[in-house]
Amino acid sequence: MRAWRTISIVTALFFLTMTAARPQEIFDAVRAGDAAAVRALLEQSPEALTARDGGGNTPLHIAAATGDVELILVLIEKGAPLELQNARIKTPLHLAAMNDRTEAVVALLRKGAAIEARDDYQRTALILCARERGQAATGRVIIEAGADVNAVDKFGSSALGLAAWRGKQEFVDLLLGHGARLPEAPAERRQLIAEAASHGLTRLFQRLAGWIPELKDAADGVVLLNSAASGGSAEIVSALLAKGCDPARADRFGWTPLHYAARDGRTEAARMLIQRGAPLDARTLMGQTAYNVAREREMAATAALLAERGADTAAIRFPVLEGDFLGQPPPKDQAELFGLGMISSIWGLHSTAVFSPDGNEVYWAPMMAFPGEIYSRGGLQMMKRVDGRWTAPAWASFSGPRGEDDVPFFSADGRRLYFISQRPLPGESQPGSEKIWFTDRTAAGWSDPQPLDPAVNAHPMHWQFSLDSAGNLYFAGQGTDSHGLDDIYLARFSGGAYEPPVNLGAPVNSAAGENSPFIAPDGSYLLFSRQYDIWASFRDAAGTWSEPVRLGPEINSPSIELCPMVTADGKYIFFLSQRDGASHSYWVRADIIEKARPRPPAAEAAGGDYAVTFYSGRDGNKEVYILHPGQKEPVNLTRHPAQDLCPAPSPDGRRIAFLSDRDGNMEIYSMAVDGSDVRRLTTSPDKLGNPEFTPDGDSILFVRDFGERTEIWIMAADGANPRRLTNNAARDERPFMSPDGSKIVFMSNRDGNYEIYTMAPDGSGQTRLTNTPEWEIFPAWSPDGRQIAYSQKFRAGGRMEGMIRVMNTDGSNDRAITAVATRDENAVWSPDGRFILVQSVRDGNFEVYRIDADGGHPVRLTDNPAWDGWAAFVPVQKARQESH
Secondary structure (H helix, E strand, O other), X not given: OHHHHHHHHHHHOOOOOOOOOOOOHHHHHHHOOOHXXXXXXXXXXXXXXXXXXXXXXXXXXXXXXXXXXXXXXXXXHOOOOOOOOOOOOOOHHHHHHHOOOHHHHXXXXXXXXXXXXXXXXXXXXXXXXXHOOOOHHHHHHHHHOOOOOOOEOOOOOEHHHHHHHHOOHHHHHHHHHOOOOOOOOXXXXXXXXXHHHHOOOHHHHHHHHHHXXXXXXXXXXXXXXXXXXXXXXXXXXXXXXXXXXXXXXXXXXXXXXXHXXXXXXXXXXXXXXXXXXXXXXXXXXXXXXXXXXXXXOOOHHHHHHHHHOOOOOOOOOOOOOEOHHHHXXXXXXXXXXXXXXXXXXXXXXXXXXEEOOOOOEEEEOEEEOOOOOOOOEOOOEEEEEEOOEEOOOXXXXXXXXXXOEEEEEEOOOOOEEEEEEOOOOOOOOOOOOOEEXXXXXXXXXXXXXXXXXXXXXXXXXXOOEEEOOOOOEEEEEOOOOOOOOOEEEEXXXXXXXXXXXXXXXXXXXXXXXXXEEEEOOOOOEEEEEEOOXXXXXXXXXXXXXXXXXXXXXXXXXXXXXXXXXXXXXXXXXXXXXXXXXXXXXXXXXXXHHHHHOOOOHHHOOOOXXXXXXXXXXXXXXXXXXXXXXXXXXXXXXXXXXXXXXXXXXXXXXXXXXXXXXXXXXXXXXXXXXXXXXXXXXXXXXXXXXXXXXXOOOOEEEEEEEOOOOEEEEEEEOOOOOOXXXXXXXXXXXXXXXXXXXXXXXXXXXXXXXXXXXXXXXXXXXXXXXXXXXXXXXXXXXXXXXXXXXXXXXXXXXXXXXXXXXXXXXXXXXXXEOOXXXXXXXXXXXXXXXXXXXXXXXXXXXXXXXXXXXXXXXXXXXXXXXXXXXXXXXXXXXXXXXXXX
């Protein structure tokens, strides 16, 4: 038994790959399974009981991960706390569960380990067991100890969904038998049905089958039948064929269900598909038949069946690809998928496409699944331009599908290729933690890979890294000085060697976690991922990094974006995105980086050539303020104990309409731009809202609240002659008149959710412009009358997200100009059309920002813990004449 422990110590460590190169004696003894040595060390140094390695693990974490029950009991006997957390907020129970250490789980639970403790991703022991290496036997122990089978992590994933994703049939059946709930949301149901099909999870599929509609000609049918062919369950394949799935229909990669059955050696599924008319010789976008796929994957029985049935056994017919970047047309204004069917293929990617500086080679790391294996395998694949034509994808000469090589990066001259790998270090036989390796180009090809300087590789690291032209290395990892999750570190290259890595610190690093850095060759900017979007920070002449800026919707989406890499010519950013449902390579023009660069301080006037009015609770109650160019602190215009809000300046900049309850009811008032000459304009039994001057300044649009509904009204600028424009059993709000006075744009929920509408100035001709499942709110005309900006809001990851979008006045050419997670809203153009004001939480609290009309160069105008928003521009010359 002791020999088994010693042999298995290294291979058993799934999560503990961040330990230091020379751990303390207590960790050596624990890893060796030497209980006597552990006791002796603790007698000498009781404090060693809570010692930490590079990943924040205590000796009890190590013993739990390796499943050494004897050592677990020794450490607990000596007083080891059960609930100490490592750098990933994981307890010893978490590590035992995720590494399938059944007896260790039993021992920890008997000693009182907290069964519902959560890690940094809000995963419990049961969720981790289902997601990682844990099997049904360990899951049963945790469930029978009282675990919540329906707990979810921060992404909303449950143990059932994660076990299905991993294809753990016995685990899935266990969870179903203990009351695991099936999802209610249609999108989550579809995902779980796909997982059941792709892994042949028959019982789960049967439970979900009632939700599967008729699939003839449906896009879902293509995905499901392909998944079922891969999963190999004849019962599921038969059920989907009965639902109308077409066995001859190919997906966007050109793969038919027969290709997927061939890929994973599902001979009986292949036989059924052939009987139902699946084409034997259909070719993928890469030119592969099902027979080619079976031979490549060494699925001999399936290849034999295909040959027996008369399949074409000729080699693949790879298409002719010529030109730069595989001949693909460059992206325009938005990111586009790259290398469909070649690089962005049936396999998800763990690195984006990385081109050599001369543009003649491209490398990437796919995530390939193999039947019966929990984790996908990686390795580096490549294509090369030879005599003007690109070769078919193949494994790099120094790599292969072993799952150990990842994220390639070229030196500036293209003579060296760096990559992350877990391959054994020289003199060792077992895989280790992620480390940087390199291979040099020689006359005979790539040299044998070598590990980079130990000064770098001794530090915990994860995933993508990059080097500037001087050889300075930027990577992500965790250390004792990390802010919580991964931080970005710099290892300077000096005198032919690397200095010890240092944490870049704030403002680049934060508690939100930063990873996958790309450093500009000249070191002037840094791209990285934070909160699953791509951000940029810029370095000034003094070497100081700017506050990071989230790049715009040209690159970021509501999904996940990671691993940015800029091409050697500086023209394009390649990156990973899951916006199409899988991790694929996208590219976008790199000029979006400069668009995000902060303006010099001299240009940071509040609103350019305009003052800005807004309301805020910074003085204890809601007041209306004005901020002049060059001023840091706004002036309180209302200075009243009542609630004053929603300022709307007149077109001439001399007066501001606003709401106030200073006389008991929420009414509309106006005041001079300096806060004097306050006049009450309305007297209404109902609450009023959303005042907005018409472009000629003669009238004010507003909203009247009748409780169940709100309607849009208009009155003279002095409050005379109010009249109703809308009369609908819904909420019509936020009216804004076009510059020529011919139309009014507004928001309404009359058709179920908030959409944008327009109407004539008399209320006739009401027309809907948007029609989505999201909320479209707060519309505003551009000063030239050609565009409408609005806010789109939706729920994602358990909270409301939002962005600013712009469309033509007929609803066409609708596009986002800010990123999702900024939660930008309430856009208003400047009178000259150069800028837009928004209220945003992009820095953690609602503040007023000015952005360029295309969404670039965000400038934060307010900085206060209170809510600041509902901003509008005031012409600065007029504001200065009237204010102060």
